[in-house]
Every structure is written in C-alpha cells, then in structure tokens.
Amino acid sequence: MKIAILLVVLFFSLYTDIKSRKILNIVTLPTILIGLIYHISTTGFEGFLLSGKGFLVGLGLLLIPYLLEGMGAGDVKLMAAIGSLMGASFVFHSFIYTALIGGVIAILLIIKQRGFINLIKSFFYSIIFMRGNLGSILNPKDEHSSISFPYGVAIVLGTLCTLVWGGF
Template sequence: MEDIILVIVLLICLFTDIKSRKILNIVTLPTIVFGLVYNILTTGFEGFLYSGKGFLAGLGLLIIPYLLGGMGAGDVKLMTVIGVLMGSNFVFYSFIYTALIGGAIALILIIKKKGLINIIKSIFFNVVFFRSNLGSILLSKDKKSSISFPYGVAIFFGTLCTLVWGGF
C-alpha cells in the first residue's frame, strides 16, 4: 500500500516540479499525515516510531541544504514524505541514490553550459600552477551564470532506484 501511495505522490511532485518548479504542500502535507496515521493504525506504537524516525531522517537529510539556499522547502517535505511512508532506512538509501543522480544531472548541466574543453583547460591550469580555487571553475557566484534544476527529478529517480534495488 505504501509503495503505491509513494509512487503516486512522486509522480505528482515530479510533474509539478518540472512544470512550475514547485512541490505542492497540498500533496506533501496530507501524505505525511496519512503515512503517520496508516503506520499507527497498522502496527500501533511501533508504527509511530517507524514513521517518526523516518520523518526525522527525511527532514534531517535535506534541512541543511535548504537552510543554505541550495534547494526549496518542497524538496525537504518530499524527502520527509518518503521517510514517513517508508521508514528511516529507506529514506537514507533514497537520499544516497538521489544525491548521486542529482550530482550527475548537475555535472551534465555544468558541462553543457560551460563546455567540456573549457572546464578541462581550467582544471589543468589550476593543477599545473598549484591554484586552490578548483571549485570556482565549476560553480560561479554570478546569478546570471548559475545553474539550477528541479531537484524533485533527482528525488523521483533516486527513490525509484531504492524501490527497485533496495539498499546497498
């Protein structure tokens, strides 16, 4: 049951995040309540602990990137939904897959925007001349040249990977 609800919520959030760059509260907040109530009704206090730990894990994994401005609150709430429905172990593995997929998407977007040859030249120059600002090659502080993407896409695929393959 939780798997079906999770996939439906993920699909809705994927669609809204791509379309409007928003993960809607009307989807995430009722799902958090549903997951908590469902787990309490099916397994009692154990279900409360299961959902509670999942809630804290999902929230804890993305709250710092959110506070630093790296992602929106909807992404945090979606990861919290995953934790409440599926538990802390599942949300942890989902986070790992999501981070790997998100990193790959970001790298592809950076290469596409800045050009692979320019990035290789800059890295080579910095390594040869022992410069320590390699991070500034890839990530610019200039808003006009910054790169962003809807992180709900990475959360969607990361969670699907966890559903299909499980943990490591």
Template sequence: MESIILIIVLFICLITDIKKRKIFNVVTLPTIVFGFAYNISNKGMEGILFSGKGFLIGLGVLLIPYLLGGMGAGDVKLMTAIGTLMGASFMFYSFIYTALIGGVIGLLMIIKTNGLLNSIKSFLFNIVFFRSDLGSMIILKNKNSSISFPYGIAIALGTFCTLIWGGF
C-alpha cells in the same frame, strides 16, 4: 498500500516540479500525516518510531543544502514525506540513489553548457588560493550562468530506484 501512495505522490511532485519548479505543500504535508497515521495504525507505537526516524532522516539529508540555498523547501518536505511513509532504511537508500542521480544530472548540465572547463579552472584556482575571493573574481563568473534543475527529478528517480532494487 504505502508504495501506491508513494508512487502517486512522486508522479504529482515530479510533474509540478518540472512544470512550475515547485513541490506543493498540499501534496507533501498530507503525505507526512498519512505516513504517520498509516504506520501507527499498522504497527502501533512502533509505527511512531518507524515514521519518526524516517521523517528525521528525510529532513536531515537535505536540510543543510536547503539552508545554504542550494535546495528548495519543497524538496526537503518531499524527502520527509518519503521517510515518514517508508521508514528510515528506505529513506537512506533513496537518498543515496537521489544524490548519485542528482550528481550525474548536474554534471551533464555543466558539460552541456560548456561550463566544465571553467568549473575545473575555478576549482583548481580556489584550491591553490585556499578559496580566496580573488579566485572567484578572476575566473569568469556570471550571475546568469548558474545552473539549476528541478531536484524533484532526482528525488523521484532515486526513490523509484529504491522501490525497484531496494538497498545495496
């Protein structure tokens, strides 16, 4: 049952994130509540711990990227919903797959926009000058050149990988 709910939620969030670049509370928050209720009704008091640990891991894995401005709040809430519904172990593997897929997508987008050489130059320059502001000013940095993509794609694909293959 929880797998069916998860698949439905992932598809909805995937579509809205691609089309509107948003993952809506009207999807994630009820999923969090359902995850707690479902697991408590099936596992009793153990269900609270099962969902609670999943919730905290889901929150924890994307909280710092969110606070640094690299992630949207909807992405964080989607991960907490997945964790609440499926538990801590599932959430951990889902995050690993998600991070790998997100990294590949990000790298492909950098290569596609011919930014790989500039990124390598900037990285090396910042290492040499210990992340000085001078390095980021010398390497051509254009505010319009930032690369972003709806991270819900990586979350959905990573979670589907966990559903299909499980852990390592």
C-alpha cells in the same frame, strides 16, 4: 497500499517540479500525515517510531542544503514525506541514489552549458596553481552562468531506484 501512495506522490511531485519548479505542500504534508497514521494503525507505537524516524531522517538529510539555499523547501518536505511513509532506512537509501543521480545531472548540465574542455581547463588550473577555489568552477558568482535544475527530478528517480533495487 503505501507503495501506491508513494508512486502517486512521486509522479505528481515530478510533474509540478518540472512544470513550475515547485513541490506542493498539498502533496507533501498530507503524505507525512498518511504515513504516520498508516504506521500507527498497523503497528501502534512501533509504527509511530518507524514513521517518525523516517520523517526526521528525510528532513535532516536535506536540511543543511536548504539552509545554504542549495534547494527549495519542497524538496526537503518531499524527502521527509518519503521517510514518513517508507521509514528511515528506505529514505536513506533513496537519498544515496538521489545524490548520485543529482550529481550526474549537475555534471551533464555543466558540460552542456560551459563545454567540457573549459571545465577541464578550469579544474586543472585550480589544482596546479592551488587556487583553492574549486567551488567557483561549479558555483560561479555570475548570475547568468549559474546552473540550477529541479532537484525533485533526482529525488523521484532516486526513490524509484530504491523501490526497484533496494538498498546497498
């Protein structure tokens, strides 16, 4: 049952994040409550702890990137909802897959926007001349050249990877 709920939440979040760059509270907040209620009703206090730890781990993993304005609150709430529904270990493994997938997507978007050769030149220039400003390559100050993508896509794919392959 909880896997069916998770799949519905993931696919609806994927759709809304791609369409409007938002992950809706009407999806994440009830999922958090459903996860908590489900685990309490099946295993009592141990279920409360499982769901609560999952919620806190999911929230904690993306809280700092959110506070640094690297992602939206919906992404954080989606990860917390996944944790509440599936538990701390599951959401942690989902986060690892999500980070890897998000990194690959980001690299592909950088290569597409700036060109691979320019990216390599900038990278080696920074290393050779010890500019110490590698962040400017990946996070430019110019608003027109900044790169962003709906991170919910990476969260959904990372969570599906965890469902299919499990942890490490």
